[in-house]
Amino acid sequence: MKNFRSALLAAALSLVVAAGSATAAQATTKIRVGASPTPHAEILKVANDVLKPQGYELQIGKPSVITKEINGQKCEPLEALTIDVPPEFMGAVMEKLGTRKAEMVNMTDISGYTRLEFIIPARGLIGFRSEFLTATKGNGIMYHVFHGYAPWKGEIPGRTRGSLVAFESGTTTSYGIFNLQDRGTMFIKPGEEIYLGQVVGESNRDVDIDVNPCKKKHLTNTRSSASDEALRLTPPQEMGLEKSLEWINDDELVEVTPKSIRIRKAILDKHDRKKAMRRAQQ
Secondary structure, eight states: OHHHHHHHHHHHHHHHHHHHHSSSOTTOOEEEEEOOSTTHHHHHHHHHHHHGGGTOEEEEEOOOOOOEEETTEEEEEEEEEEEEEOGGGHHHHHHHHHTTTOEEEEEEEETTEEEEEEEEEGGGGTTHHHHHHHHTTTOOEEEEEEEEEEEOOOOOOOOSSOEEEESSOEEOOHHHHHTTGGGEEEOOOTTOEEOTTEEEEEESSSSOEEEOTTOOOOOOSOOOHHHHSOOOOOOOOOOOHHHHHHHOOTTEEEEEOSSOEEEEESSOSHHHHHHHHHHHHO
16 A cells, blocks of 8 residues: 555556646756655655656755744744653653754653653754664654644754865776775765765765765886775675655755656766855855
8 A cells, every 4th residue: 555655656656747747848858846855755756756757867865844924923833752762772862852943742651662752843853864764773663644734943954074075987996985085974885976065975074075086096117015906995885765855955856767866966066065054154
């Protein structure tokens, strides 16, 4: 039944796209949508299979909640979140939810587990699933339902680390990736085709860094023992669709193609990104 619903939603999406683009130029083949990781990641996988024979490519951005103005005040949707965890993981879960503006309303003991009940902004749950699984080592259970609207709770901190962004297109090399490993965690392997503005890894710092994983080693007549040693590369971090949707920031997109899932900046050129950032700060 779950797969059937996903297929129906995917088919509906393809019909909407076809109807909306019937009079548009055929050159426009990219579809940009906003989606949360669960359950939309599964739905979008099915949607991509439906759309790719028609020549469309999905670009998925970070979702945003729908706010309302109630009695002249900006309000946002809240979720009633219920979590069952072993007692030893309770502190870690509460700490992570605290930064996401969650308020605990009840706590009970149930058959060796501790049940925690929270009221949390809906946007506070974006990207929380992977953190929850890590914090509880896969031993926790969580579910949530819509609770209602309440005044805006303030800003919620996002990802604490920046991105490693390719500043030119080309084929990645072992030498180029090896020299970037101390700057962060890589998402790519040698021999991959990348393009300008593609996110190729997570930075160790809290800012984005422009890098060149396509850099080649210059050949010389002089050889050293160090140059003869095989380069030891750390295996790249696998970034599936669901994990990518949880990871991206507001200025990034997940690009879904028939052959791969890539993360990219919404504005590919670094100079254009800087200009857009300056305009946003004015």
